[in-house]
Amino acid sequence: MKHTISVLLQNKPGVLSRVTGLFSGRGFNIESLSVAETLEPSVSCLTLVTRGPDHIIEQITKQLHKLIDVIKVVDISESDYVEREMVLIRVKAESHTRAEVLRVIDIFRGKVVDVSPKSYAVEITGPQSKIKAVIDILKPIGIQEIIRTGTIAMARAKKF
Amino acid sequence: MKVTGAQAIIKCLQEQNVEVIFGFPGGAVIDLYDELERSDITHVLVRHEQAAVHAADAYGRVKGDVGVALVTSGPGATNTVTGIASAYMDSIPLVVFTGQVPTALIGNDAFQEVDIVGITRPCTKHNYLVKDPNELVPIIREAFYIARTGRPGPVLIDLPKDVVNAKITFTEPKPIKMQTYRPTYEPHPGQIAKACKEILKAKKPVIYAGGGVIASNSNEELTELATKLNIPVTMTLMGLGGFPGTHKLSMGMLGMHGTYYANMAVSKCDLLIAIGARFDDRVTGRIDAFAPHAKIIHVDIDPTSISKNVKVDIPIVADCKYALTAMNRWFDVQEDFKEKEQEERIAPWFDEINDWKRKHPLGYVEEGDIIKPQFVVQKLHELTKGEAIISTEVGQNQMWAAQFYHFNKPRHFLTSGGLGVMGYGFPAAIGAQMAAPGRTVIDVAGDGSLQMNIQELATARQYKCPVKIAILNNNFLGMVRQWQELFYEKRYAATGLEVAPDFVALAQAYGAVGLRATKISEVEPVIKEALKTDNTVIMDFVIAREEGVFPMVPAGKATTEMLLV
Ligand SMILES: Cc1ncc(C[n+]2csc(CCOP(=O)(O)OP(=O)(O)O)c2C)c(N)n1
Ligand SMILES: [Mg+2]
Numbered sequence: 001m002k003h004t005i006s007v008l009l010q011n012k013p014g015v016l017s018r019v020t021g022l023f024s025g026r027g028f029n030i031e032s033l034s035v036a037e038t039l040e041p042s043v044s045c046l047t048l049v050t051r052g053p054d055h056i057i058e059q060i061t062k063q064l065h066k067l068i069d070v071i072k073v074v075d076i077s078e079s080d081y082v083e084r085e086m087v088l089i090r091v092k093a094e095s096h097t098r099a100e101v102l103r104v105i106d107i108f109r110g111k112v113v114d115v116s117p118k119s120y121a122v123e124i125t126g127p128q129s130k131i132k133a134v135i136d137i138l139k140p141i142g143i144q145e146i147i148r149t150g151t152i153a154m155a156r157a158k159k160f
Numbered sequence: 161m162k163v164t165g166a167q168a169i170i171k172c173l174q175e176q177n178v179e180v181i182f183g184f185p186g187g188a189v190i191d192l193y194d195e196l197e198r199s200d201i202t203h204v205l206v207r208h209e210q211a212a213v214h215a216a217d218a219y220g221r222v223k224g225d226v227g228v229a230l231v232t233s234g235p236g237a238t239n240t241v242t243g244i245a246s247a248y249m250d251s252i253p254l255v256v257f258t259g260q261v262p263t264a265l266i267g268n269d270a271f272q273e274v275d276i277v278g279i280t281r282p283c284t285k286h287n288y289l290v291k292d293p294n295e296l297v298p299i300i301r302e303a304f305y306i307a308r309t310g311r312p313g314p315v316l317i318d319l320p321k322d323v324v325n326a327k328i329t330f331t332e333p334k335p336i337k338m339q340t341y342r343p344t345y346e347p348h349p350g351q352i353a354k355a356c357k358e359i360l361k362a363k364k365p366v367i368y369a370g371g372g373v374i375a376s377n378s379n380e381e382l383t384e385l386a387t388k389l390n391i392p393v394t395m396t397l398m399g400l401g402g403f404p405g406t407h408k409l410s411m412g413m414l415g416m417h418g419t420y421y422a423n424m425a426v427s428k429c430d431l432l433i434a435i436g437a438r439f440d441d442r443v444t445g446r447i448d449a450f451a452p453h454a455k456i457i458h459v460d461i462d463p464t465s466i467s468k469n470v471k472v473d474i475p476i477v478a479d480c481k482y483a484l485t486a487m488n489r490w491f492d493v494q495e496d497f498k499e500k501e502q503e504e505r506i507a508p509w510f511d512e513i514n515d516w517k518r519k520h521p522l523g524y525v526e527e528g529d530i531i532k533p534q535f536v537v538q539k540l541h542e543l544t545k546g547e548a549i550i551s552t553e554v555g556q557n558q559m560w561a562a563q564f565y566h567f568n569k570p571r572h573f574l575t576s577g578g579l580g581v582m583g584y585g586f587p588a589a590i591g592a593q594m595a596a597p598g599r600t601v602i603d604v605a606g607d608g609s610l611q612m613n614i615q616e617l618a619t620a621r622q623y624k625c626p627v628k629i630a631i632l633n634n635n636f637l638g639m640v641r642q643w644q645e646l647f648y649e650k651r652y653a654a655t656g657l658e659v660a661p662d663f664v665a666l667a668q669a670y671g672a673v674g675l676r677a678t679k680i681s682e683v684e685p686v687i688k689e690a691l692k693t694d695n696t697v698i699m700d701f702v703i704a705r706e707e708g709v710f711p712m713v714p715a716g717k718a719t720t721e722m723l724l725v
Contacts, residue, residue: 010340014289018281025282055467062464068286068306071340 004153007046008072015069032150083153086125092142093120165324166195172300182212186232188259207615213243215591222595226253233259234272245283249578253312262322285313293326305336310343311462347478355457356490362431364509371398372436374570381484394422398577405566415443417559420520423719434458436480439469449718459483529679533632537564548600551588553609555639557632559709561604583612593625607633617670620696663700672696
């Protein structure tokens with residue numbers, strides 16, 4: 001099962017390597033990881049996506065919590081949440097495909113962020129399923145480069 | 161008040177009531193040593209930094225407090241890694257100070273620079289590189305707090321030379337409150353009630369006690385619970401002494417070299433009460449065959465220990481002392497709880513256990529005049545009235561000590577349990593002797609392991625530590641040889657110690673006393689002579705070369721599949 005775990009941690013040198021060291025040392029897998037400062041500059045938020053049976057996920061959250069620099073660990077995939085990832089794709093765009101590429105980008109509400117005679121660089125944001133769909137469609141046309149941010153996610157606010 | 165970093169470190173150590181530290185100097189810590197020399201703290205100069213950490217570990221275990229080690233940068237720091245990793249596995253509170261190159265040089269591959277914080281990240285409870293001199297004092301206080309609270313463990317502080325020399329303001333201590341680290345001490349009352357009700361239903365209960373009982377000083381609470389409810393107790397290697405080994409409820413150690421009856425009892429019990437233990441593979445054997453009929457209650461202060469290896473039915477995250485006290489009080493106020501009824505309900509279970517005890521007691525086969533190692537440990541027990549502090553090396557010697565020296569009190573058995581470090585025992589004995597100057601301290605040693613830290617004979621002599629080393633000398637890396645005998649058709653690859661020192665002469669070369677016994681009749685006189693000698697003594701017991709440790713659960717087998725004597 002895929003789990004998206006959100007970790008609040010102290011923004012200090014070495015903290016990230018405590019987290020990644022934990023995963024490599026204990027043989028847990030990381031599918032993606034993304035980290036940046038929160039509103040409070042001394043605190044960072046790290047979102048990581050991992051996969052495993054329930055008892056492993058339980059160990060992952062407990063072990064993360066055990067790190068002295070970790071403030072809070074939430075498995076946000078346990079409740080309702082929104083997830084987003086951004087991807088930058090440089091796709092081949094020669095005279096006969098330029099229009100098609102633009103049409104595809106438009107359908108996925110993407111943006112062209114760089115143009116050259118033979119390619120477009122495009123930016124697309126969305127949940128993983130959408131990113132995957134875009135990649136599947138652009139692949140036959142010719143993807144030259146792709147950079148992904150990894151997933152970030154946020155639990156939905158309580159509605160009532 | 162303005163002080164130097166070095167002065168601040170000394171003041172912090174005094175604030176923590178540190179009386180003895182173990183270390184080895186070098187350029188990066190020369191300023192700190194200069195200050196240390198002028199303080200009232202005793203510094204024990206070891207002959208290898210690994211020994212400093214093992215000695216600090218044992219010192220802390222015996223005192224029930226945090227052990228402290230101090231070493232220089234680079235090789236000094238890397239030499240501590242084995243000691244730190246051992247303390248980490250065994251949850252021993254330590255603070256290790258390492259020197260570091262000046263902050264301006266960090267990252268430049270400077271002389272004797274090493275990223276010790278990076279290296280020890282996975283084997284410390286926490287570690288620090290002090291970059292800002294103003295952080296020095298708060299970091300040291302936090303380090304001691306982290307080392308001794310919750311599940312204890314080693315903490316490392318890396319000290320750049322310029323930080324040690326900086327002028328800083330020494331602030332007075334405040335109670336430590338950390339946003340990110342708050343161990344749970346108090347058990348959940350609902351979980352306690354659930355556990356106690358389960359205990360009242362059980363017909364075949366077993367208590368399985370680990371090192372957490374010793375770390376939390378809850379041996380008395382454990383004894384109260386076990387005797388009140390008449391529950392047999394088995395201990396892990398780290399738990400020995402947490403419950404009196406000679407008590408009628410004691411089944412001794414369980415696991416790979418546990419007693420036949422402890423392993424049988426665990427595999428047949430209907431309720432397993434794990435207290436401060438972590439279901440290590442040396443305890444469980446094949447995991448799906450471990451306590452297959454039992455409901456499991458697990459008390460541990462570390463939530464990650466719970467349901468890590470074995471699925472637990474009633475988890476209790478708490479300090480063992482708090483949890484055991486809560487359980488004892490629960491039974492106290494239970495109107496319909498009658499100790500007599502409890503005893504009667506469990507009586508048939510004791511019939512079974514006693515039957516196993518009769519069938520396969522701990523024992524060994526005598527062989528004429530040849531010294532059996534088990535006999536040596538039994539004699540040590542007898543002649544020290546079971547009161548000595550025993551450290552061990554690793555291998556057969558360690559298991560014989562665990563099996564045949566029946567520990568009645570906590571903090572009397574010092575061994576590298578989780579990491580299994582050959583070379584732990586002798587420096588540990590020195591640390592123990594520094595913590596308990598008047599006591600008898602014996603390192604039950606293997607001839608192989610002792611050579612891993614033999615240089616500490618000089619330390620023992622310099623600080624007048626009258627520790628006794630009892631070498632169970634089989635001229636083999638015996639434990640590995642035993643595996644080769646049993647599972648590799650006696651192909652003794654690299655386990656014969658073909659060249660061995662004359663340990664008696666070696667002791668004498670250091671100004672210590674060397675004694676040797678080669679036949680049974682010499683064992684007692686040698687021990688008696690050693691015990692009355694006020695000097696470091698090596699007793700070289702030349703034992704049956706191919707003696708094995710039994711019972712033995714082969715790795716990966718169910719604990720009922722024991723090889724017996
Ligand atoms: C540092 C280290 N290296 C290797 C081992 C693997 N090992 C475990 S027991 C053992 C043999 C120990 O020999 P000795 O000290 O003579 O003890 P004996 O088993 O003979 O009593 C070895 C090599 C270890 N535990 N620690
Ligand atoms: Mg040996």
